[in-house]
Amino acid sequence: MILDRGSSVPLHQQVAEYITSHITNGEWVTGSRLPSQRKLADQLHVNRSTVTAAFEELTAQGLIEGKRGGGTRVVNNTWGLMAKRKPADWGAYVEAGQFKPNLPMIRTINEAEFIPDIIRLGTGELSPDLIPSEKLIHLFTKSSFKPRSLGYSEPKGDLQLREQISYYLKKNGINAEPSSILVVSGALQALQLISIGLLDRGSTVLLEKPSYLYSIHVFQSSGMRFCGLPMDSEGFMPDQLSEFKKEVDSAIVYTIPSFHNPTGTVMSLSRRKELLFACEQERMPLIEDDVYRDLWIETPPPPALKSIDHSGNVLYIGSMSKTLSPGLRIGWIVGAKPVIDRLADIKMQSDYGSSSLSQWVAAECLRTEIYEEHSSYVRNRLKIRRDHLLSLLTNYLKDLAEWHKPSGGFYIWLKLIPTIDPRVLFERALQQGILLNPGVLYDRNARQYLRLSYAYASFKEMEQAILVLRNLVLELGW
Amino acid sequence: MILDRGSSVPLHQQVAEYITSHITNGEWVTGSRLPSQRKLADQLHVNRSTVTAAFEELTAQGLIEGKRGGGTRVVNNTWGLMAKRKPADWGAYVEAGQFKPNLPMIRTINEAEFIPDIIRLGTGELSPDLIPSEKLIHLFTKSSFKPRSLGYSEPKGDLQLREQISYYLKKNGINAEPSSILVVSGALQALQLISIGLLDRGSTVLLEKPSYLYSIHVFQSSGMRFCGLPMDSEGFMPDQLSEFKKEVDSAIVYTIPSFHNPTGTVMSLSRRKELLFACEQERMPLIEDDVYRDLWIETPPPPALKSIDHSGNVLYIGSMSKTLSPGLRIGWIVGAKPVIDRLADIKMQSDYGSSSLSQWVAAECLRTEIYEEHSSYVRNRLKIRRDHLLSLLTNYLKDLAEWHKPSGGFYIWLKLIPTIDPRVLFERALQQGILLNPGVLYDRNARQYLRLSYAYASFKEMEQAILVLRNLVLELGW
Numbered sequence: 028m029i030l031d032r033g034s035s036v037p038l039h040q041q042v043a044e045y046i047t048s049h050i051t052n053g054e055w056v057t058g059s060r061l062p063s064q065r066k067l068a069d070q071l072h073v074n075r076s077t078v079t080a081a082f083e084e085l086t087a088q089g090l091i092e093g094k095r096g097g098g099t100r101v102v103n104n105t106w107g108l109m110a111k112r113k114p115a116d117w118g119a120y121v122e123a124g125q126f127k128p129n130l131p132m133i134r135t136i137n138e139a140e141f142i143p144d145i146i147r148l149g150t151g152e153l154s155p156d157l158i159p160s161e162k163l164i165h166l167f168t169k170s171s172f173k174p175r176s177l178g179y180s181e182p183k184g185d186l187q188l189r190e191q192i193s194y195y196l197k198k199n200g201i202n203a204e205p206s207s208i209l210v211v212s213g214a215l216q217a218l219q220l221i222s223i224g225l226l227d228r229g230s231t232v233l234l235e236k237p238s239y240l241y242s243i244h245v246f247q248s249s250g251m252r253f254c255g256l257p258m259d260s261e262g263f264m265p266d267q268l269s270e271f272k273k274e275v276d277s278a279i280v281y282t283i284p285s286f287h288n289p290t291g292t293v294m295s296l297s298r299r300k301e302l303l304f305a306c307e308q309e310r311m312p313l314i315e316d317d318v319y320r321d322l323w324i325e326t327p328p329p330p331a332l333k334s335i336d337h338s339g340n341v342l343y344i345g346s347m348s349k350t351l352s353p354g355l356r357i358g359w360i361v362g363a364k365p366v367i368d369r370l371a372d373i374k375m376q377s378d379y380g381s382s383s384l385s386q387w388v389a390a391e392c393l394r395t396e397i398y399e400e401h402s403s404y405v406r407n408r409l410k411i412r413r414d415h416l417l418s419l420l421t422n423y424l425k426d427l428a429e430w431h432k433p434s435g436g437f438y439i440w441l442k443l444i445p446t447i448d449p450r451v452l453f454e455r456a457l458q459q460g461i462l463l464n465p466g467v468l469y470d471r472n473a474r475q476y477l478r479l480s481y482a483y484a485s486f487k488e489m490e491q492a493i494l495v496l497r498n499l500v501l502e503l504g505w
Numbered sequence: 506m507i508l509d510r511g512s513s514v515p516l517h518q519q520v521a522e523y524i525t526s527h528i529t530n531g532e533w534v535t536g537s538r539l540p541s542q543r544k545l546a547d548q549l550h551v552n553r554s555t556v557t558a559a560f561e562e563l564t565a566q567g568l569i570e571g572k573r574g575g576g577t578r579v580v581n582n583t584w585g586l587m588a589k590r591k592p593a594d595w596g597a598y599v600e601a602g603q604f605k606p607n608l609p610m611i612r613t614i615n616e617a618e619f620i621p622d623i624i625r626l627g628t629g630e631l632s633p634d635l636i637p638s639e640k641l642i643h644l645f646t647k648s649s650f651k652p653r654s655l656g657y658s659e660p661k662g663d664l665q666l667r668e669q670i671s672y673y674l675k676k677n678g679i680n681a682e683p684s685s686i687l688v689v690s691g692a693l694q695a696l697q698l699i700s701i702g703l704l705d706r707g708s709t710v711l712l713e714k715p716s717y718l719y720s721i722h723v724f725q726s727s728g729m730r731f732c733g734l735p736m737d738s739e740g741f742m743p744d745q746l747s748e749f750k751k752e753v754d755s756a757i758v759y760t761i762p763s764f765h766n767p768t769g770t771v772m773s774l775s776r777r778k779e780l781l782f783a784c785e786q787e788r789m790p791l792i793e794d795d796v797y798r799d800l801w802i803e804t805p806p807p808p809a810l811k812s813i814d815h816s817g818n819v820l821y822i823g824s825m826s827k828t829l830s831p832g833l834r835i836g837w838i839v840g841a842k843p844v845i846d847r848l849a850d851i852k853m854q855s856d857y858g859s860s861s862l863s864q865w866v867a868a869e870c871l872r873t874e875i876y877e878e879h880s881s882y883v884r885n886r887l888k889i890r891r892d893h894l895l896s897l898l899t900n901y902l903k904d905l906a907e908w909h910k911p912s913g914g915f916y917i918w919l920k921l922i923p924t925i926d927p928r929v930l931f932e933r934a935l936q937q938g939i940l941l942n943p944g945v946l947y948d949r950n951a952r953q954y955l956r957l958s959y960a961y962a963s964f965k966e967m968e969q970a971i972l973v974l975r976n977l978v979l980e981l982g983w
């Protein structure tokens with residue numbers, strides 16, 4: 028070890044470290060005598076007083092002990108034992124922590140989305156040209172933005188925004204006072220807050236299989252288990268709910284009834300009623316994740332579960348991400364007031380509320396009908412985009428895959444007919460600049476599926492990607 | 506129970522509920538015969554077919570059973586047992602969850618801050634006139650905001666912002682590549698991510714006592730214990746660190762070295778070095794919460810621990826909240842890359858990143874030097890505000906309290922000489938429109954202390970509040 032004179036760590040500390048490292052290494056064992064101060068000073072090219080200071084420090088720490096006349100010795104103490112640990116053991120801290128890491132494939136996707144020119148064929152995000160950035164920014168040139176709005180916000184979020192959300196929900200048949208609404212930083216945060224705020228470790232989440240929820244870890248990281256129930260063309264099949272409920276102590280249902288991620292399924296009205304009824308009977312709360320509601324193509328989906336819920340069982344989640352802009356990070360939770368109070372408290376403890384700028388923009392969009400106009404525009408564009416992707420599928424993958432025509436949302440749940448290792452397909456596609464979302468992210472057993480999205484890639488990119496996909500399927504299949 | 510014909514719950518379901526509730530109540534016990542369908546139809550004023558549908562539903566659920574010729578009976582099954590639970594048991598869910606509720610006093614404060622005309626004498630927030638709202642909004646009228654910026658952001662946050670933060674940190678002596686920086690939604694979220702991402706349940710946090718950290722629950726909610734160490738005028742006293750470390754398995758140090766919240770203390774340079782050294786020796790990571798760094802009044806504080814840390818032990822936290830605007834919700838964590846990678850992953854899983862609008866504004870403020878100019882302006886204003894509050898204290902509380910003159914930050918840690926129940930003082934002040942931050946929030950034993958802030962209230966409000974405080978102390982004291 029050479030001392031670093033340019034460093035801001037004082038020399039005597041560096042000397043102390045030098046001595047410590049020798050002890051830690053086992054070179055200078057407990058009971059042994061240290062080199063004299065003079066010798067060390069010579070050896071390290073420092074003043075003797077520097078070595079004295081180092082000795083004093085180590086003596087104070089109980090690592091060494093000076094005996095009158097007998098020099099200085101290494102003392103046998105627990106400190107020595109502890110020091111044998113690896114230095115700055117961040118590795119252990121990175122391994123620790125209660126939050127599970129994202130699936131490696133998800134992490135790869137999160138990073139790959141930012142590779143320039145990558146084609147994102149499965150991304151759950153609007154294409155940049157479908158985000159009304161100019162309009163949103165133009166809002167700021169009007170002078171209604173008040174200074175107050177840039178302080179910390181109210182626990183449940185800006186009141187004006189909550190009033191606008193309340194009004195917007197009313198148009199969707201949902202009656203919710205502003206005090207029953209919590210503004211969150213996107214629907215994902217809603218799930219995170221629910222998982223840490225309302226559920227005990229060991230609780231069970233009953234959900235559709237496949238589901239978006241399988242691709243994230245918020246619930247599992249809080250110690251919850253998943254129990255996936257099958258879907259049919261009308262959605263979630265609640266007839267098994269009570270069976271499952273019998274086997275578990277505490278359970279909650281999670282569903283995406285409208286334009287389900289990843290299958291695109293819309294739950295039928297009768298199924299909605301059955302599900303609600305089953306939950307009421309079982310006294311089971313239900314989380315309704317309704318972030319795609321406004322993205323219908325032919326006809327609006329049946330009423331939200333929340334709008335036909337009279338028992339207060341439903342916690343309702345909405346978001347601006349899929350219709351307006353994910354970058355705003357604005358969503359909401361609607362529920363019984365004590366539940367919302369509890370979640371608001373946890374939100375305050377997690378991040379002191381969402382961005383005031385974003386909250387203000389979201390409120391203005393709802394107030395000025397930018398939101399309504401824009402969602403109608405997005406619907407039109409998504410129709411064209413969907414039809415384009417469908418025709419590409421028909422042209423290039425008719426013999427190789429199966430799919431349904433979705434009636435809204437972003438996704439086509441593509442089933443490949445040949446058997447292909449999803450990981451290999453994912454990696455080979457990535458090498459060719461195509462980012463896929465394999466079905467296994469949403470259901471471990473959906474190895475033959477891909478989640479395609481018509482919301483993000485351009486027409487040309489879609490064609491390019493589908494062609495690559497065709498070739499890969501031909502090459503890797505069977 | 507009267508059926509609700511206006512409701513969207515079908516009548517037969519309402520009838521089924523009616524029957525269920527009678528069974529649940531214990532009115533119709535297992536084995537007993539139900540009233541005939543005709544009788545029920547008459548009683549409830551519905552068609553017989555409606556009752557039939559209800560019976561079918563309940564039969565399918567296994568709750569009742571029709572015997573040919575013998576009418577319909579309540580069946581003894583586990584369902585009946587479960588149904589005895591209270592309906593829609595949100596109460597239990599509100600009690601459950603892993604996150605501890607905020608202290609009641611904190612919740613009262615969070616809400617009371619939004620009472621119109623309340624005087625906030627302890628608030629850790631800049632007064633609205635110190636937040637440069639116009640300047641921030643003016644940024645949007647320039648056209649450099651790119652549509653891309655309103656999509657989901659990169660896992661570690663917008664690259665341009667991270668580059669600006671990296672450059673800003675360099676001016677503070679901290680070398681950090683953008684890849685070692687994670688953008689978060691305020692310093693509080695940084696703490697939340699660290700608590701769920703890096704620490705095991707049962708870990709110990711060694712911290713100053715009193716500390717801001719006592720007033721929030723992020724660490725305790727993740728199952729960590731606190732071990733508060735005393736401070737003196739130079740700050741944290743690290744000489745006891747190794748003693749404490751011996752007794753615990755896994756520990757991390759948390760400190761606010763510059764303009765400590767709530768005491769205002771600045772850790773001396775020598776103390777900083779000792780603390781770093783102790784942490785290195787003990788292989789203990791350290792969280793440096795440096796959100797007040799730029800708010801010095803007479804002279805800048807000593808270098809950040811992070812800037813003199815050569816072992817990578819320090820996780821550094823900064824924020825825009827105290828200098829520019831808390832409503833932006835922008836802060837950062839700087840640390841070893843694997844640690845930042847891990848935290849970025851958890852951030853993605855918690856909320857998919859911070860608001861793009863806020864990130865962009867923060868980056869522009871750093872780039873255009875709005876940030877630098879504004880912090881200098883805030884420093885000047887805080888000096889005047891501090892001096893005003895100090896002179897009020899001298900005028901009105903000289904005989905009743907003790908305090909030190911802070912050299913930066915927001916706070917005066919006021920020690921009342923008479924003994925007063927802090928809760929009574931808090932409530933009586935609140936009745937008179939004055940919101941106080943009692944010392945007990947930051948240290949259970951600091952019953953005689955108040956955290957005063959000169960950052961928020963106006964001069965007139967400060968005077969009014971100090972007068973009320975004087976009268977309350979005289980009335981309640983001794």
Ligand SMILES: Cc1ncc(COP(=O)(O)O)c(C=O)c1O
Pocket residue numbers: 151212213214215216239283288316318345346347348353357358856857
């Ligand atoms: C069903 C579902 N819920 C929630 C989310 C998260 O959306 P947000 O951006 O509002 O957090 C998504 C986004 O992919 C989603 O598909």
Ligand SMILES: Cc1ncc(COP(=O)(O)O)c(C=O)c1O
Pocket residue numbers: 378379629690691692693694717761766794796823824825826831835836
């Ligand atoms: C020491 C300290 N750390 C963190 C925070 C949280 O600040 P932010 O608004 O950046 O989340 C505060 C604010 O009160 C604070 O005083």
